[in-house]
Amino acid sequence: MLIALDARCQGSEHIKTGRPCQDFTKAAANYWKTNAYAIVADGHGGEKYFRSAEGSRLAVSSAAEAMNKVLKELLFYIKKKEVSVIDKSLKNLCSRILLLWREKVKAHFTENPLSEEELKLCEELKINIPVGEDDIFMLYGSTLLSSVYFENYEFWFSLQIGDGKTYILKEDGAVVTPKELENEKAAFGVTPSLCGKNAIEEFLYTFGFEKIAGICVMSDGLTDSFDLEKLPDFLISIKNNAIQDNEKTKTELNKYLPKLSEQGSGDDISIAGIFVKERKGYV
Structure with a gap:
Protein backbone atom coordinates (compact mmCIF):
# COMPACT_ATOMS: atom_id res chain seq x y z
CA MET A 1 0.00 0.00 0.00
CA LEU A 2 1.40 3.37 -0.99
CA ILE A 3 1.05 6.63 0.91
CA ALA A 4 1.66 9.96 -0.86
CA LEU A 5 2.58 13.16 0.96
CA ASP A 6 3.58 16.68 -0.04
CA ALA A 7 4.30 19.91 1.82
CA ARG A 8 5.70 23.34 0.99
CA CYS A 9 6.25 26.75 2.53
CA GLN A 10 6.99 30.32 1.52
CA GLY A 11 10.61 31.15 2.28
CA SER A 12 11.39 33.58 5.07
CA GLU A 13 13.26 35.88 2.66
CA HIS A 14 10.30 35.81 0.27
CA ILE A 15 8.04 36.88 3.12
CA LYS A 16 10.35 39.79 3.94
CA THR A 17 10.50 40.98 0.33
CA GLY A 18 6.84 40.33 -0.46
CA ARG A 19 7.51 37.65 -3.06
CA PRO A 20 5.02 34.76 -3.37
CA CYS A 21 5.93 31.14 -2.79
CA GLN A 22 7.44 29.99 -6.07
CA ASP A 23 7.46 26.27 -5.21
CA PHE A 24 4.59 23.94 -5.97
CA THR A 25 4.03 20.28 -5.08
CA LYS A 26 1.68 17.39 -5.61
CA ALA A 27 1.66 13.77 -4.47
CA ALA A 28 -1.08 11.22 -5.07
CA ALA A 29 -1.74 7.48 -5.11
CA ASN A 30 -4.15 5.74 -7.45
CA TYR A 31 -7.47 4.32 -6.22
CA TRP A 32 -5.94 0.95 -5.28
CA LYS A 33 -2.88 2.64 -3.78
CA THR A 34 -0.63 0.40 -5.85
CA ASN A 35 1.14 3.17 -7.76
CA ALA A 36 1.77 6.78 -6.80
CA TYR A 37 3.62 9.88 -7.92
CA ALA A 38 5.43 12.73 -6.16
CA ILE A 39 6.15 16.03 -7.94
CA VAL A 40 7.99 19.21 -6.98
CA ALA A 41 8.58 22.33 -9.09
CA ASP A 42 10.65 25.35 -8.08
CA GLY A 43 10.01 28.62 -9.88
CA HIS A 44 13.10 30.76 -10.50
CA GLY A 45 13.68 33.68 -8.19
CA GLY A 46 15.27 36.24 -10.50
CA GLU A 47 13.46 39.44 -11.54
CA LYS A 48 12.96 38.34 -15.14
CA TYR A 49 11.04 35.23 -14.02
CA PHE A 50 8.26 37.27 -12.44
CA ARG A 51 5.54 34.72 -13.28
CA SER A 52 7.51 31.71 -12.07
CA ALA A 53 5.09 31.02 -9.20
CA GLU A 54 2.49 30.29 -11.86
CA GLY A 55 5.13 28.50 -13.92
CA SER A 56 5.83 26.01 -11.13
CA ARG A 57 2.11 25.36 -10.64
CA LEU A 58 1.73 24.68 -14.35
CA ALA A 59 4.82 22.45 -14.29
CA VAL A 60 3.30 20.24 -11.61
CA SER A 61 -0.08 20.03 -13.35
CA SER A 62 1.65 19.25 -16.68
CA ALA A 63 3.71 16.45 -15.13
CA ALA A 64 0.67 14.95 -13.38
CA GLU A 65 -1.45 15.14 -16.54
CA ALA A 66 1.22 13.69 -18.81
CA MET A 67 2.06 10.86 -16.43
CA ASN A 68 -1.57 9.89 -15.90
CA LYS A 69 -1.91 9.49 -19.68
CA VAL A 70 1.13 7.23 -20.09
CA LEU A 71 1.17 5.13 -16.92
CA LYS A 72 -1.19 2.48 -18.30
CA GLU A 73 0.81 2.36 -21.52
CA LEU A 74 4.04 2.12 -19.54
CA LEU A 75 2.62 -0.63 -17.32
CA PHE A 76 2.42 -2.98 -20.31
CA TYR A 77 6.18 -2.75 -20.81
CA ILE A 78 6.94 -2.86 -17.09
CA LYS A 79 5.18 -6.22 -16.82
CA LYS A 80 7.42 -7.56 -19.57
CA LYS A 81 10.50 -5.76 -18.25
CA GLU A 82 11.26 -4.37 -21.70
CA VAL A 83 14.02 -2.03 -20.57
CA SER A 84 14.80 -0.44 -23.94
CA VAL A 85 11.14 0.39 -24.55
CA ILE A 86 10.76 1.77 -21.02
CA ASP A 87 13.79 4.00 -21.58
CA LYS A 88 12.29 5.34 -24.81
CA SER A 89 8.89 5.82 -23.15
CA LEU A 90 10.41 7.90 -20.35
CA LYS A 91 12.28 10.05 -22.84
CA ASN A 92 8.99 10.62 -24.65
CA LEU A 93 7.31 11.41 -21.33
CA CYS A 94 9.81 14.21 -20.73
CA SER A 95 8.91 15.63 -24.16
CA ARG A 96 5.19 15.39 -23.40
CA LEU A 119 4.99 46.00 -18.42
CA LYS A 120 7.23 48.37 -16.47
CA LEU A 121 9.32 45.39 -15.35
CA CYS A 122 9.69 44.29 -18.97
CA GLU A 123 10.86 47.78 -19.88
CA GLU A 124 13.40 47.79 -17.02
CA LEU A 125 14.61 44.32 -17.97
CA LYS A 126 14.78 45.28 -21.67
CA ILE A 127 12.26 42.60 -22.67
CA ASN A 128 10.70 43.53 -26.00
CA ILE A 129 6.98 44.27 -26.20
CA PRO A 130 5.06 42.44 -27.54
CA VAL A 131 6.79 39.63 -25.68
CA GLY A 132 8.20 36.91 -27.92
CA GLU A 133 7.54 33.21 -27.30
CA ASP A 134 10.96 32.47 -25.77
CA ASP A 135 10.58 35.40 -23.39
CA ILE A 136 7.09 34.25 -22.41
CA PHE A 137 8.52 30.90 -21.32
CA MET A 138 11.28 32.72 -19.45
CA LEU A 139 8.75 34.70 -17.39
CA TYR A 140 7.35 31.38 -16.11
CA GLY A 141 10.71 29.63 -15.63
CA SER A 142 10.74 26.61 -13.32
CA THR A 143 12.54 23.41 -12.47
CA LEU A 144 10.73 20.08 -12.15
CA LEU A 145 11.27 16.79 -10.31
CA SER A 146 8.92 13.83 -10.50
CA SER A 147 8.98 10.23 -9.28
CA VAL A 148 6.62 7.25 -9.61
CA TYR A 149 6.53 3.86 -7.91
CA PHE A 150 4.58 0.76 -8.99
CA GLU A 151 4.46 -1.36 -5.85
CA ASN A 152 3.04 -4.53 -7.43
CA TYR A 153 5.81 -4.63 -10.02
CA GLU A 154 8.58 -3.26 -7.80
CA PHE A 155 9.40 -0.62 -10.41
CA TRP A 156 10.19 3.08 -9.98
CA PHE A 157 11.28 5.94 -12.18
CA SER A 158 12.36 9.53 -11.63
CA LEU A 159 12.83 12.45 -13.98
CA GLN A 160 14.28 15.89 -13.39
CA ILE A 161 15.22 19.16 -15.00
CA GLY A 162 17.10 21.71 -12.92
CA ASP A 163 18.26 21.58 -9.31
CA GLY A 164 16.67 19.92 -6.31
CA LYS A 165 17.19 16.34 -5.14
CA THR A 166 15.62 12.91 -5.47
CA TYR A 167 16.23 10.33 -2.75
CA ILE A 168 15.41 6.62 -2.91
CA LEU A 169 14.65 5.01 0.46
CA LYS A 170 15.96 1.47 0.15
CA GLU A 171 14.55 -1.61 1.83
CA ASP A 172 17.77 -2.03 3.88
CA GLY A 173 17.46 1.49 5.36
CA ALA A 174 19.92 3.18 3.00
CA VAL A 175 18.91 6.53 1.48
CA VAL A 176 20.58 7.33 -1.85
CA THR A 177 20.44 9.84 -4.69
CA PRO A 178 20.46 8.29 -8.19
CA LYS A 179 23.70 9.24 -9.93
CA GLU A 180 21.84 9.56 -13.22
CA LEU A 181 20.03 12.63 -11.83
CA GLU A 182 23.15 14.48 -10.75
CA ASN A 183 23.25 17.82 -12.51
CA GLU A 184 26.80 18.71 -13.55
CA LYS A 185 25.80 22.22 -14.62
CA ALA A 186 24.51 23.07 -11.14
CA ALA A 187 28.07 22.82 -9.84
CA PHE A 188 28.87 25.84 -12.01
CA GLY A 189 25.83 27.84 -10.93
CA VAL A 190 23.82 27.02 -14.07
CA THR A 191 20.32 25.63 -13.54
CA PRO A 192 18.61 23.90 -16.47
CA SER A 193 14.98 24.96 -16.73
CA LEU A 194 11.71 24.22 -18.47
CA CYS A 195 12.04 27.67 -20.03
CA GLY A 196 15.41 26.93 -21.62
CA LYS A 197 15.78 26.67 -25.39
CA ASN A 198 17.46 23.27 -24.98
CA ALA A 199 15.15 22.07 -22.23
CA ILE A 200 14.33 18.71 -23.79
CA GLU A 201 18.04 17.85 -23.96
CA GLU A 202 18.52 18.78 -20.31
CA PHE A 203 15.93 16.44 -18.82
CA LEU A 204 17.47 13.65 -16.77
CA TYR A 205 15.69 10.41 -15.96
CA THR A 206 16.36 7.00 -14.47
CA PHE A 207 14.45 3.91 -13.39
CA GLY A 208 14.87 0.63 -11.58
CA PHE A 209 13.28 -2.73 -10.90
CA GLU A 210 13.57 -3.18 -7.15
CA LYS A 211 11.46 -3.21 -4.02
CA ILE A 212 11.93 0.07 -2.18
CA ALA A 213 10.60 1.73 0.97
CA GLY A 214 9.92 5.09 -0.64
CA ILE A 215 10.97 8.00 -2.87
CA CYS A 216 11.26 11.70 -1.99
CA VAL A 217 11.73 14.69 -4.28
CA MET A 218 12.54 18.15 -2.94
CA SER A 219 13.51 21.66 -3.99
CA ASP A 220 16.97 23.09 -3.31
CA GLY A 221 15.41 25.22 -0.59
CA LEU A 222 15.32 22.11 1.60
CA THR A 223 18.76 20.72 0.74
CA ASP A 224 20.32 24.19 1.19
CA SER A 225 18.70 24.52 4.62
CA PHE A 226 19.41 21.06 6.02
CA ASP A 227 22.54 19.28 7.15
CA LEU A 228 22.88 16.77 4.30
CA GLU A 229 24.42 14.17 6.60
CA LYS A 230 21.26 14.25 8.71
CA LEU A 231 18.84 14.42 5.78
CA PRO A 232 18.52 10.61 5.33
CA ASP A 233 17.38 10.22 8.95
CA PHE A 234 14.94 13.10 8.47
CA LEU A 235 13.41 11.41 5.42
CA ILE A 236 13.14 8.07 7.20
CA SER A 237 11.43 9.85 10.09
CA ILE A 238 8.93 11.41 7.68
CA LYS A 239 8.26 7.98 6.17
CA ASN A 240 7.71 6.32 9.55
CA ASN A 241 5.42 9.09 10.74
CA ALA A 242 3.46 9.22 7.49
CA ILE A 243 2.80 5.50 7.68
CA GLN A 244 1.34 5.98 11.15
CA ASP A 245 -0.67 9.15 10.39
CA ASN A 246 -0.21 10.80 7.01
CA GLU A 247 -2.42 13.85 7.59
CA LYS A 248 -0.81 14.63 10.94
CA THR A 249 2.64 14.29 9.41
CA LYS A 250 1.74 16.68 6.60
CA THR A 251 0.36 19.21 9.09
CA GLU A 252 3.52 19.00 11.20
CA LEU A 253 5.74 19.37 8.13
CA ASN A 254 3.85 22.47 7.02
CA LYS A 255 4.51 23.96 10.46
CA TYR A 256 8.17 22.92 10.55
CA LEU A 257 9.29 23.96 7.04
CA PRO A 258 8.91 27.74 7.63
CA LYS A 259 11.15 27.44 10.70
CA LEU A 260 13.67 25.46 8.68
CA SER A 261 13.67 28.13 5.96
CA GLU A 262 14.23 30.89 8.52
CA GLN A 263 17.13 29.02 10.12
CA GLY A 264 18.56 28.01 6.73
CA SER A 265 18.53 29.42 3.21
CA GLY A 266 15.48 31.66 3.54
CA ASP A 267 14.21 30.13 0.30
CA ASP A 268 10.88 28.44 -0.38
CA ILE A 269 10.95 24.77 0.64
CA SER A 270 8.99 21.93 -0.89
CA ILE A 271 8.99 18.15 -0.56
CA ALA A 272 6.86 15.32 -1.92
CA GLY A 273 7.16 11.64 -1.13
CA ILE A 274 5.84 8.15 -1.75
CA PHE A 275 6.08 5.65 1.11
CA VAL A 276 5.30 1.94 1.35
CA LYS A 277 2.99 0.75 4.09
CA GLU A 278 2.74 -3.01 4.37
CA ARG A 279 -0.82 -4.33 4.05
CA LYS A 280 -2.00 -6.75 6.69
CA GLY A 281 -2.08 -10.15 5.08
CA TYR A 282 -0.67 -8.70 1.84
CA VAL A 283 2.07 -10.60 0.08
Missing part, protein backbone atom coordinates in the same frame (compact mmCIF):
# COMPACT_ATOMS: atom_id res chain seq x y z
CA ILE A 97 5.60 17.21 -20.10
CA LEU A 98 7.62 20.00 -21.71
CA LEU A 99 5.19 20.49 -24.60
CA LEU A 100 2.21 20.46 -22.25
CA TRP A 101 3.88 22.99 -19.95
CA ARG A 102 4.56 25.30 -22.89
CA GLU A 103 0.95 25.01 -24.05
CA LYS A 104 -0.34 25.83 -20.57
CA VAL A 105 2.08 28.77 -20.24
CA LYS A 106 1.02 30.27 -23.56
CA ALA A 107 -2.66 29.83 -22.66
CA HIS A 108 -2.17 31.47 -19.28
CA PHE A 109 -0.26 34.38 -20.83
CA THR A 110 -3.02 34.92 -23.40
CA GLU A 111 -5.74 34.80 -20.75
CA ASN A 112 -3.77 37.03 -18.37
CA PRO A 113 -2.23 39.98 -20.25
CA LEU A 114 0.69 41.77 -18.65
CA SER A 115 -0.34 44.26 -16.00
CA GLU A 116 0.99 47.81 -15.98
CA GLU A 117 3.45 46.85 -13.28
CA GLU A 118 4.65 43.86 -15.31
Whole structure:
Protein backbone atom coordinates (compact mmCIF):
# COMPACT_ATOMS: atom_id res chain seq x y z
CA MET A 1 0.00 0.00 0.00
CA LEU A 2 1.40 3.37 -0.99
CA ILE A 3 1.05 6.63 0.91
CA ALA A 4 1.66 9.96 -0.86
CA LEU A 5 2.58 13.16 0.96
CA ASP A 6 3.58 16.68 -0.04
CA ALA A 7 4.30 19.91 1.82
CA ARG A 8 5.70 23.34 0.99
CA CYS A 9 6.25 26.75 2.53
CA GLN A 10 6.99 30.32 1.52
CA GLY A 11 10.61 31.15 2.28
CA SER A 12 11.39 33.58 5.07
CA GLU A 13 13.26 35.88 2.66
CA HIS A 14 10.30 35.81 0.27
CA ILE A 15 8.04 36.88 3.12
CA LYS A 16 10.35 39.79 3.94
CA THR A 17 10.50 40.98 0.33
CA GLY A 18 6.84 40.33 -0.46
CA ARG A 19 7.51 37.65 -3.06
CA PRO A 20 5.02 34.76 -3.37
CA CYS A 21 5.93 31.14 -2.79
CA GLN A 22 7.44 29.99 -6.07
CA ASP A 23 7.46 26.27 -5.21
CA PHE A 24 4.59 23.94 -5.97
CA THR A 25 4.03 20.28 -5.08
CA LYS A 26 1.68 17.39 -5.61
CA ALA A 27 1.66 13.77 -4.47
CA ALA A 28 -1.08 11.22 -5.07
CA ALA A 29 -1.74 7.48 -5.11
CA ASN A 30 -4.15 5.74 -7.45
CA TYR A 31 -7.47 4.32 -6.22
CA TRP A 32 -5.94 0.95 -5.28
CA LYS A 33 -2.88 2.64 -3.78
CA THR A 34 -0.63 0.40 -5.85
CA ASN A 35 1.14 3.17 -7.76
CA ALA A 36 1.77 6.78 -6.80
CA TYR A 37 3.62 9.88 -7.92
CA ALA A 38 5.43 12.73 -6.16
CA ILE A 39 6.15 16.03 -7.94
CA VAL A 40 7.99 19.21 -6.98
CA ALA A 41 8.58 22.33 -9.09
CA ASP A 42 10.65 25.35 -8.08
CA GLY A 43 10.01 28.62 -9.88
CA HIS A 44 13.10 30.76 -10.50
CA GLY A 45 13.68 33.68 -8.19
CA GLY A 46 15.27 36.24 -10.50
CA GLU A 47 13.46 39.44 -11.54
CA LYS A 48 12.96 38.34 -15.14
CA TYR A 49 11.04 35.23 -14.02
CA PHE A 50 8.26 37.27 -12.44
CA ARG A 51 5.54 34.72 -13.28
CA SER A 52 7.51 31.71 -12.07
CA ALA A 53 5.09 31.02 -9.20
CA GLU A 54 2.49 30.29 -11.86
CA GLY A 55 5.13 28.50 -13.92
CA SER A 56 5.83 26.01 -11.13
CA ARG A 57 2.11 25.36 -10.64
CA LEU A 58 1.73 24.68 -14.35
CA ALA A 59 4.82 22.45 -14.29
CA VAL A 60 3.30 20.24 -11.61
CA SER A 61 -0.08 20.03 -13.35
CA SER A 62 1.65 19.25 -16.68
CA ALA A 63 3.71 16.45 -15.13
CA ALA A 64 0.67 14.95 -13.38
CA GLU A 65 -1.45 15.14 -16.54
CA ALA A 66 1.22 13.69 -18.81
CA MET A 67 2.06 10.86 -16.43
CA ASN A 68 -1.57 9.89 -15.90
CA LYS A 69 -1.91 9.49 -19.68
CA VAL A 70 1.13 7.23 -20.09
CA LEU A 71 1.17 5.13 -16.92
CA LYS A 72 -1.19 2.48 -18.30
CA GLU A 73 0.81 2.36 -21.52
CA LEU A 74 4.04 2.12 -19.54
CA LEU A 75 2.62 -0.63 -17.32
CA PHE A 76 2.42 -2.98 -20.31
CA TYR A 77 6.18 -2.75 -20.81
CA ILE A 78 6.94 -2.86 -17.09
CA LYS A 79 5.18 -6.22 -16.82
CA LYS A 80 7.42 -7.56 -19.57
CA LYS A 81 10.50 -5.76 -18.25
CA GLU A 82 11.26 -4.37 -21.70
CA VAL A 83 14.02 -2.03 -20.57
CA SER A 84 14.80 -0.44 -23.94
CA VAL A 85 11.14 0.39 -24.55
CA ILE A 86 10.76 1.77 -21.02
CA ASP A 87 13.79 4.00 -21.58
CA LYS A 88 12.29 5.34 -24.81
CA SER A 89 8.89 5.82 -23.15
CA LEU A 90 10.41 7.90 -20.35
CA LYS A 91 12.28 10.05 -22.84
CA ASN A 92 8.99 10.62 -24.65
CA LEU A 93 7.31 11.41 -21.33
CA CYS A 94 9.81 14.21 -20.73
CA SER A 95 8.91 15.63 -24.16
CA ARG A 96 5.19 15.39 -23.40
CA ILE A 97 5.60 17.21 -20.10
CA LEU A 98 7.62 20.00 -21.71
CA LEU A 99 5.19 20.49 -24.60
CA LEU A 100 2.21 20.46 -22.25
CA TRP A 101 3.88 22.99 -19.95
CA ARG A 102 4.56 25.30 -22.89
CA GLU A 103 0.95 25.01 -24.05
CA LYS A 104 -0.34 25.83 -20.57
CA VAL A 105 2.08 28.77 -20.24
CA LYS A 106 1.02 30.27 -23.56
CA ALA A 107 -2.66 29.83 -22.66
CA HIS A 108 -2.17 31.47 -19.28
CA PHE A 109 -0.26 34.38 -20.83
CA THR A 110 -3.02 34.92 -23.40
CA GLU A 111 -5.74 34.80 -20.75
CA ASN A 112 -3.77 37.03 -18.37
CA PRO A 113 -2.23 39.98 -20.25
CA LEU A 114 0.69 41.77 -18.65
CA SER A 115 -0.34 44.26 -16.00
CA GLU A 116 0.99 47.81 -15.98
CA GLU A 117 3.45 46.85 -13.28
CA GLU A 118 4.65 43.86 -15.31
CA LEU A 119 4.99 46.00 -18.42
CA LYS A 120 7.23 48.37 -16.47
CA LEU A 121 9.32 45.39 -15.35
CA CYS A 122 9.69 44.29 -18.97
CA GLU A 123 10.86 47.78 -19.88
CA GLU A 124 13.40 47.79 -17.02
CA LEU A 125 14.61 44.32 -17.97
CA LYS A 126 14.78 45.28 -21.67
CA ILE A 127 12.26 42.60 -22.67
CA ASN A 128 10.70 43.53 -26.00
CA ILE A 129 6.98 44.27 -26.20
CA PRO A 130 5.06 42.44 -27.54
CA VAL A 131 6.79 39.63 -25.68
CA GLY A 132 8.20 36.91 -27.92
CA GLU A 133 7.54 33.21 -27.30
CA ASP A 134 10.96 32.47 -25.77
CA ASP A 135 10.58 35.40 -23.39
CA ILE A 136 7.09 34.25 -22.41
CA PHE A 137 8.52 30.90 -21.32
CA MET A 138 11.28 32.72 -19.45
CA LEU A 139 8.75 34.70 -17.39
CA TYR A 140 7.35 31.38 -16.11
CA GLY A 141 10.71 29.63 -15.63
CA SER A 142 10.74 26.61 -13.32
CA THR A 143 12.54 23.41 -12.47
CA LEU A 144 10.73 20.08 -12.15
CA LEU A 145 11.27 16.79 -10.31
CA SER A 146 8.92 13.83 -10.50
CA SER A 147 8.98 10.23 -9.28
CA VAL A 148 6.62 7.25 -9.61
CA TYR A 149 6.53 3.86 -7.91
CA PHE A 150 4.58 0.76 -8.99
CA GLU A 151 4.46 -1.36 -5.85
CA ASN A 152 3.04 -4.53 -7.43
CA TYR A 153 5.81 -4.63 -10.02
CA GLU A 154 8.58 -3.26 -7.80
CA PHE A 155 9.40 -0.62 -10.41
CA TRP A 156 10.19 3.08 -9.98
CA PHE A 157 11.28 5.94 -12.18
CA SER A 158 12.36 9.53 -11.63
CA LEU A 159 12.83 12.45 -13.98
CA GLN A 160 14.28 15.89 -13.39
CA ILE A 161 15.22 19.16 -15.00
CA GLY A 162 17.10 21.71 -12.92
CA ASP A 163 18.26 21.58 -9.31
CA GLY A 164 16.67 19.92 -6.31
CA LYS A 165 17.19 16.34 -5.14
CA THR A 166 15.62 12.91 -5.47
CA TYR A 167 16.23 10.33 -2.75
CA ILE A 168 15.41 6.62 -2.91
CA LEU A 169 14.65 5.01 0.46
CA LYS A 170 15.96 1.47 0.15
CA GLU A 171 14.55 -1.61 1.83
CA ASP A 172 17.77 -2.03 3.88
CA GLY A 173 17.46 1.49 5.36
CA ALA A 174 19.92 3.18 3.00
CA VAL A 175 18.91 6.53 1.48
CA VAL A 176 20.58 7.33 -1.85
CA THR A 177 20.44 9.84 -4.69
CA PRO A 178 20.46 8.29 -8.19
CA LYS A 179 23.70 9.24 -9.93
CA GLU A 180 21.84 9.56 -13.22
CA LEU A 181 20.03 12.63 -11.83
CA GLU A 182 23.15 14.48 -10.75
CA ASN A 183 23.25 17.82 -12.51
CA GLU A 184 26.80 18.71 -13.55
CA LYS A 185 25.80 22.22 -14.62
CA ALA A 186 24.51 23.07 -11.14
CA ALA A 187 28.07 22.82 -9.84
CA PHE A 188 28.87 25.84 -12.01
CA GLY A 189 25.83 27.84 -10.93
CA VAL A 190 23.82 27.02 -14.07
CA THR A 191 20.32 25.63 -13.54
CA PRO A 192 18.61 23.90 -16.47
CA SER A 193 14.98 24.96 -16.73
CA LEU A 194 11.71 24.22 -18.47
CA CYS A 195 12.04 27.67 -20.03
CA GLY A 196 15.41 26.93 -21.62
CA LYS A 197 15.78 26.67 -25.39
CA ASN A 198 17.46 23.27 -24.98
CA ALA A 199 15.15 22.07 -22.23
CA ILE A 200 14.33 18.71 -23.79
CA GLU A 201 18.04 17.85 -23.96
CA GLU A 202 18.52 18.78 -20.31
CA PHE A 203 15.93 16.44 -18.82
CA LEU A 204 17.47 13.65 -16.77
CA TYR A 205 15.69 10.41 -15.96
CA THR A 206 16.36 7.00 -14.47
CA PHE A 207 14.45 3.91 -13.39
CA GLY A 208 14.87 0.63 -11.58
CA PHE A 209 13.28 -2.73 -10.90
CA GLU A 210 13.57 -3.18 -7.15
CA LYS A 211 11.46 -3.21 -4.02
CA ILE A 212 11.93 0.07 -2.18
CA ALA A 213 10.60 1.73 0.97
CA GLY A 214 9.92 5.09 -0.64
CA ILE A 215 10.97 8.00 -2.87
CA CYS A 216 11.26 11.70 -1.99
CA VAL A 217 11.73 14.69 -4.28
CA MET A 218 12.54 18.15 -2.94
CA SER A 219 13.51 21.66 -3.99
CA ASP A 220 16.97 23.09 -3.31
CA GLY A 221 15.41 25.22 -0.59
CA LEU A 222 15.32 22.11 1.60
CA THR A 223 18.76 20.72 0.74
CA ASP A 224 20.32 24.19 1.19
CA SER A 225 18.70 24.52 4.62
CA PHE A 226 19.41 21.06 6.02
CA ASP A 227 22.54 19.28 7.15
CA LEU A 228 22.88 16.77 4.30
CA GLU A 229 24.42 14.17 6.60
CA LYS A 230 21.26 14.25 8.71
CA LEU A 231 18.84 14.42 5.78
CA PRO A 232 18.52 10.61 5.33
CA ASP A 233 17.38 10.22 8.95
CA PHE A 234 14.94 13.10 8.47
CA LEU A 235 13.41 11.41 5.42
CA ILE A 236 13.14 8.07 7.20
CA SER A 237 11.43 9.85 10.09
CA ILE A 238 8.93 11.41 7.68
CA LYS A 239 8.26 7.98 6.17
CA ASN A 240 7.71 6.32 9.55
CA ASN A 241 5.42 9.09 10.74
CA ALA A 242 3.46 9.22 7.49
CA ILE A 243 2.80 5.50 7.68
CA GLN A 244 1.34 5.98 11.15
CA ASP A 245 -0.67 9.15 10.39
CA ASN A 246 -0.21 10.80 7.01
CA GLU A 247 -2.42 13.85 7.59
CA LYS A 248 -0.81 14.63 10.94
CA THR A 249 2.64 14.29 9.41
CA LYS A 250 1.74 16.68 6.60
CA THR A 251 0.36 19.21 9.09
CA GLU A 252 3.52 19.00 11.20
CA LEU A 253 5.74 19.37 8.13
CA ASN A 254 3.85 22.47 7.02
CA LYS A 255 4.51 23.96 10.46
CA TYR A 256 8.17 22.92 10.55
CA LEU A 257 9.29 23.96 7.04
CA PRO A 258 8.91 27.74 7.63
CA LYS A 259 11.15 27.44 10.70
CA LEU A 260 13.67 25.46 8.68
CA SER A 261 13.67 28.13 5.96
CA GLU A 262 14.23 30.89 8.52
CA GLN A 263 17.13 29.02 10.12
CA GLY A 264 18.56 28.01 6.73
CA SER A 265 18.53 29.42 3.21
CA GLY A 266 15.48 31.66 3.54
CA ASP A 267 14.21 30.13 0.30
CA ASP A 268 10.88 28.44 -0.38
CA ILE A 269 10.95 24.77 0.64
CA SER A 270 8.99 21.93 -0.89
CA ILE A 271 8.99 18.15 -0.56
CA ALA A 272 6.86 15.32 -1.92
CA GLY A 273 7.16 11.64 -1.13
CA ILE A 274 5.84 8.15 -1.75
CA PHE A 275 6.08 5.65 1.11
CA VAL A 276 5.30 1.94 1.35
CA LYS A 277 2.99 0.75 4.09
CA GLU A 278 2.74 -3.01 4.37
CA ARG A 279 -0.82 -4.33 4.05
CA LYS A 280 -2.00 -6.75 6.69
CA GLY A 281 -2.08 -10.15 5.08
CA TYR A 282 -0.67 -8.70 1.84
CA VAL A 283 2.07 -10.60 0.08
